[in-house]
Amino acid sequence: MATTRILEALGRLYIGLLLAFLYLPIIIMALMSFNVSPFYQLPFEWTTEWYASLWQNDQLIAATWNSLEIAVITTLTSVVLGSAASLALYRYEFRGKKVLQALLFPPIAIPWLITGTAMLIFFFGVGIGRGLFAILLGHVALALPYVIVVVSARLQTFAPELEEAARSLGANQWQVTVRVTLPWIMPGVIAGGLFAFAVSFDQFVVSYFLSTPGQTTLPVEIYAAIRKGFTPEINAVSTIIIVVSMALMLLTARFFKFGGEK
């Protein structure tokens, strides 16, 4: 039918417009980070000056290292704790299990503004205070539910008979886990880890409330710089961040189908 073909063409065009809306600002920001004019004036003249001056900015570099360190520790911690919890939720039946599963959603659903300010109050009250350790505590808690949800989703595809078979062949609990279960759920574990890294590395709100001037992360440093006034240097570092975080999620998509694609 002709109408159908016209409607389908319009649909494709529409998706194209949506993608333009989603990506144009990012592309423009990236282009401007290579533009000579510090006030983003056209015509465009190529330079890498802003990237070069990034290396002179000790504050940004220190914040970048903090962000990376926290993201790596968050990833490792939440993957280990989260996978263990997912295994327990998969293997065993007990009272209150549904409550435990339901408890994973408040950390995801409650706005980070509320979680962040609550952490600030509590950490101050118990003497942990602010700083990198507090940020790490917070990031792991934010990442854990994502890891558990992703690993649990992978476990749903695991046949429990495999564990039974290994056990009947004489494997102990540890051997069953390491040799049979873990290899099967590995894509889920890797995807969960990448999610955890992204949650931590891109986290702004919670880090913002838990930072102190010397102990801060890259997004918090960028926010402070934006509020002081835009600079092409911030453009440059923002471009690097967005490229890294998108590359990370493309990698994640190799291990985890976001949308239940068949």
Next chain:
Amino acid sequence: MAVRGAVASRSGLRSALPLLAPAYLWLTVAIFLPLSAMVFFSFMTDLPLSGKPWAFTLGNYAAFFSQGLYLTLLLASLRLGLEVTLWCVVIGYPAAYVLAKVLRGRSREAIFLLVILPFWSNGLVRIFSWAMVLREGGILDTALNAVLPFRINIDLMYSYPAVIIGLVHSYVPYMVLTCYLTLQAIDDSLIEAGRSLGASRLQVLKRVIIPLSMPGLVAGAALIFVPVVGSFMEPRILGGRTGTFYGTVIEDQFVAVFNWPLGAALSFILLAVVLVILAVASPVLRRAA
């Protein structure tokens, strides 16, 4: 969440506990205890730190209800949440439909990934990128004036529309994702049956497609509305002085004014509003899951 307790109650809680305890202890220390502490502190006159005197009070909540400012700002934030959610439905739903029912195969997979990719990238940086587009002498201004025969001044930066644009840009992938999931599950034969029985395209959309994809719409709406009501960074960067909302006032209590108990009370009121919204949406959400 589907619960498929695979190996039925082999040994229950005692075996599960060592595996569960670390994760849930961590969540308790860093999420659940802080949220409880926030409720507790919201009833105090001052933080009980360094020996400062403090007492229990309802004053922080009284401040919310007696000073019209906070209520006005909460309403402004709820309105912002509503507007952003509506725009996300208007923009996201058709896109989800095209993805689920028009595109096929590898191109569908690739475009779907492209749509949701920004959502998982850095939100702060994406908001910041709009500053370059919207400001006077920015890209939008330059581009429009190059095309149009007359001179117009586009300076959307630091305005309410700028905040809306930034937030819709941030959250529309969520709506596409949730609607796509429910739309994809609709059997094409249902649509064909409706058409062959004489229903027009519009009737099929109204009677079959929209009702069946309602859970996705509601899920998307809840997942967008809640964080937008609590947003503060987006209005700060794109709204400037016009960007004062409930979230920015909470931020101020903690980083500028240092009235933490009032901040805690304001946060808790927001949490209560959020929980009511999630509770209202949850029957539909559960049906979707």
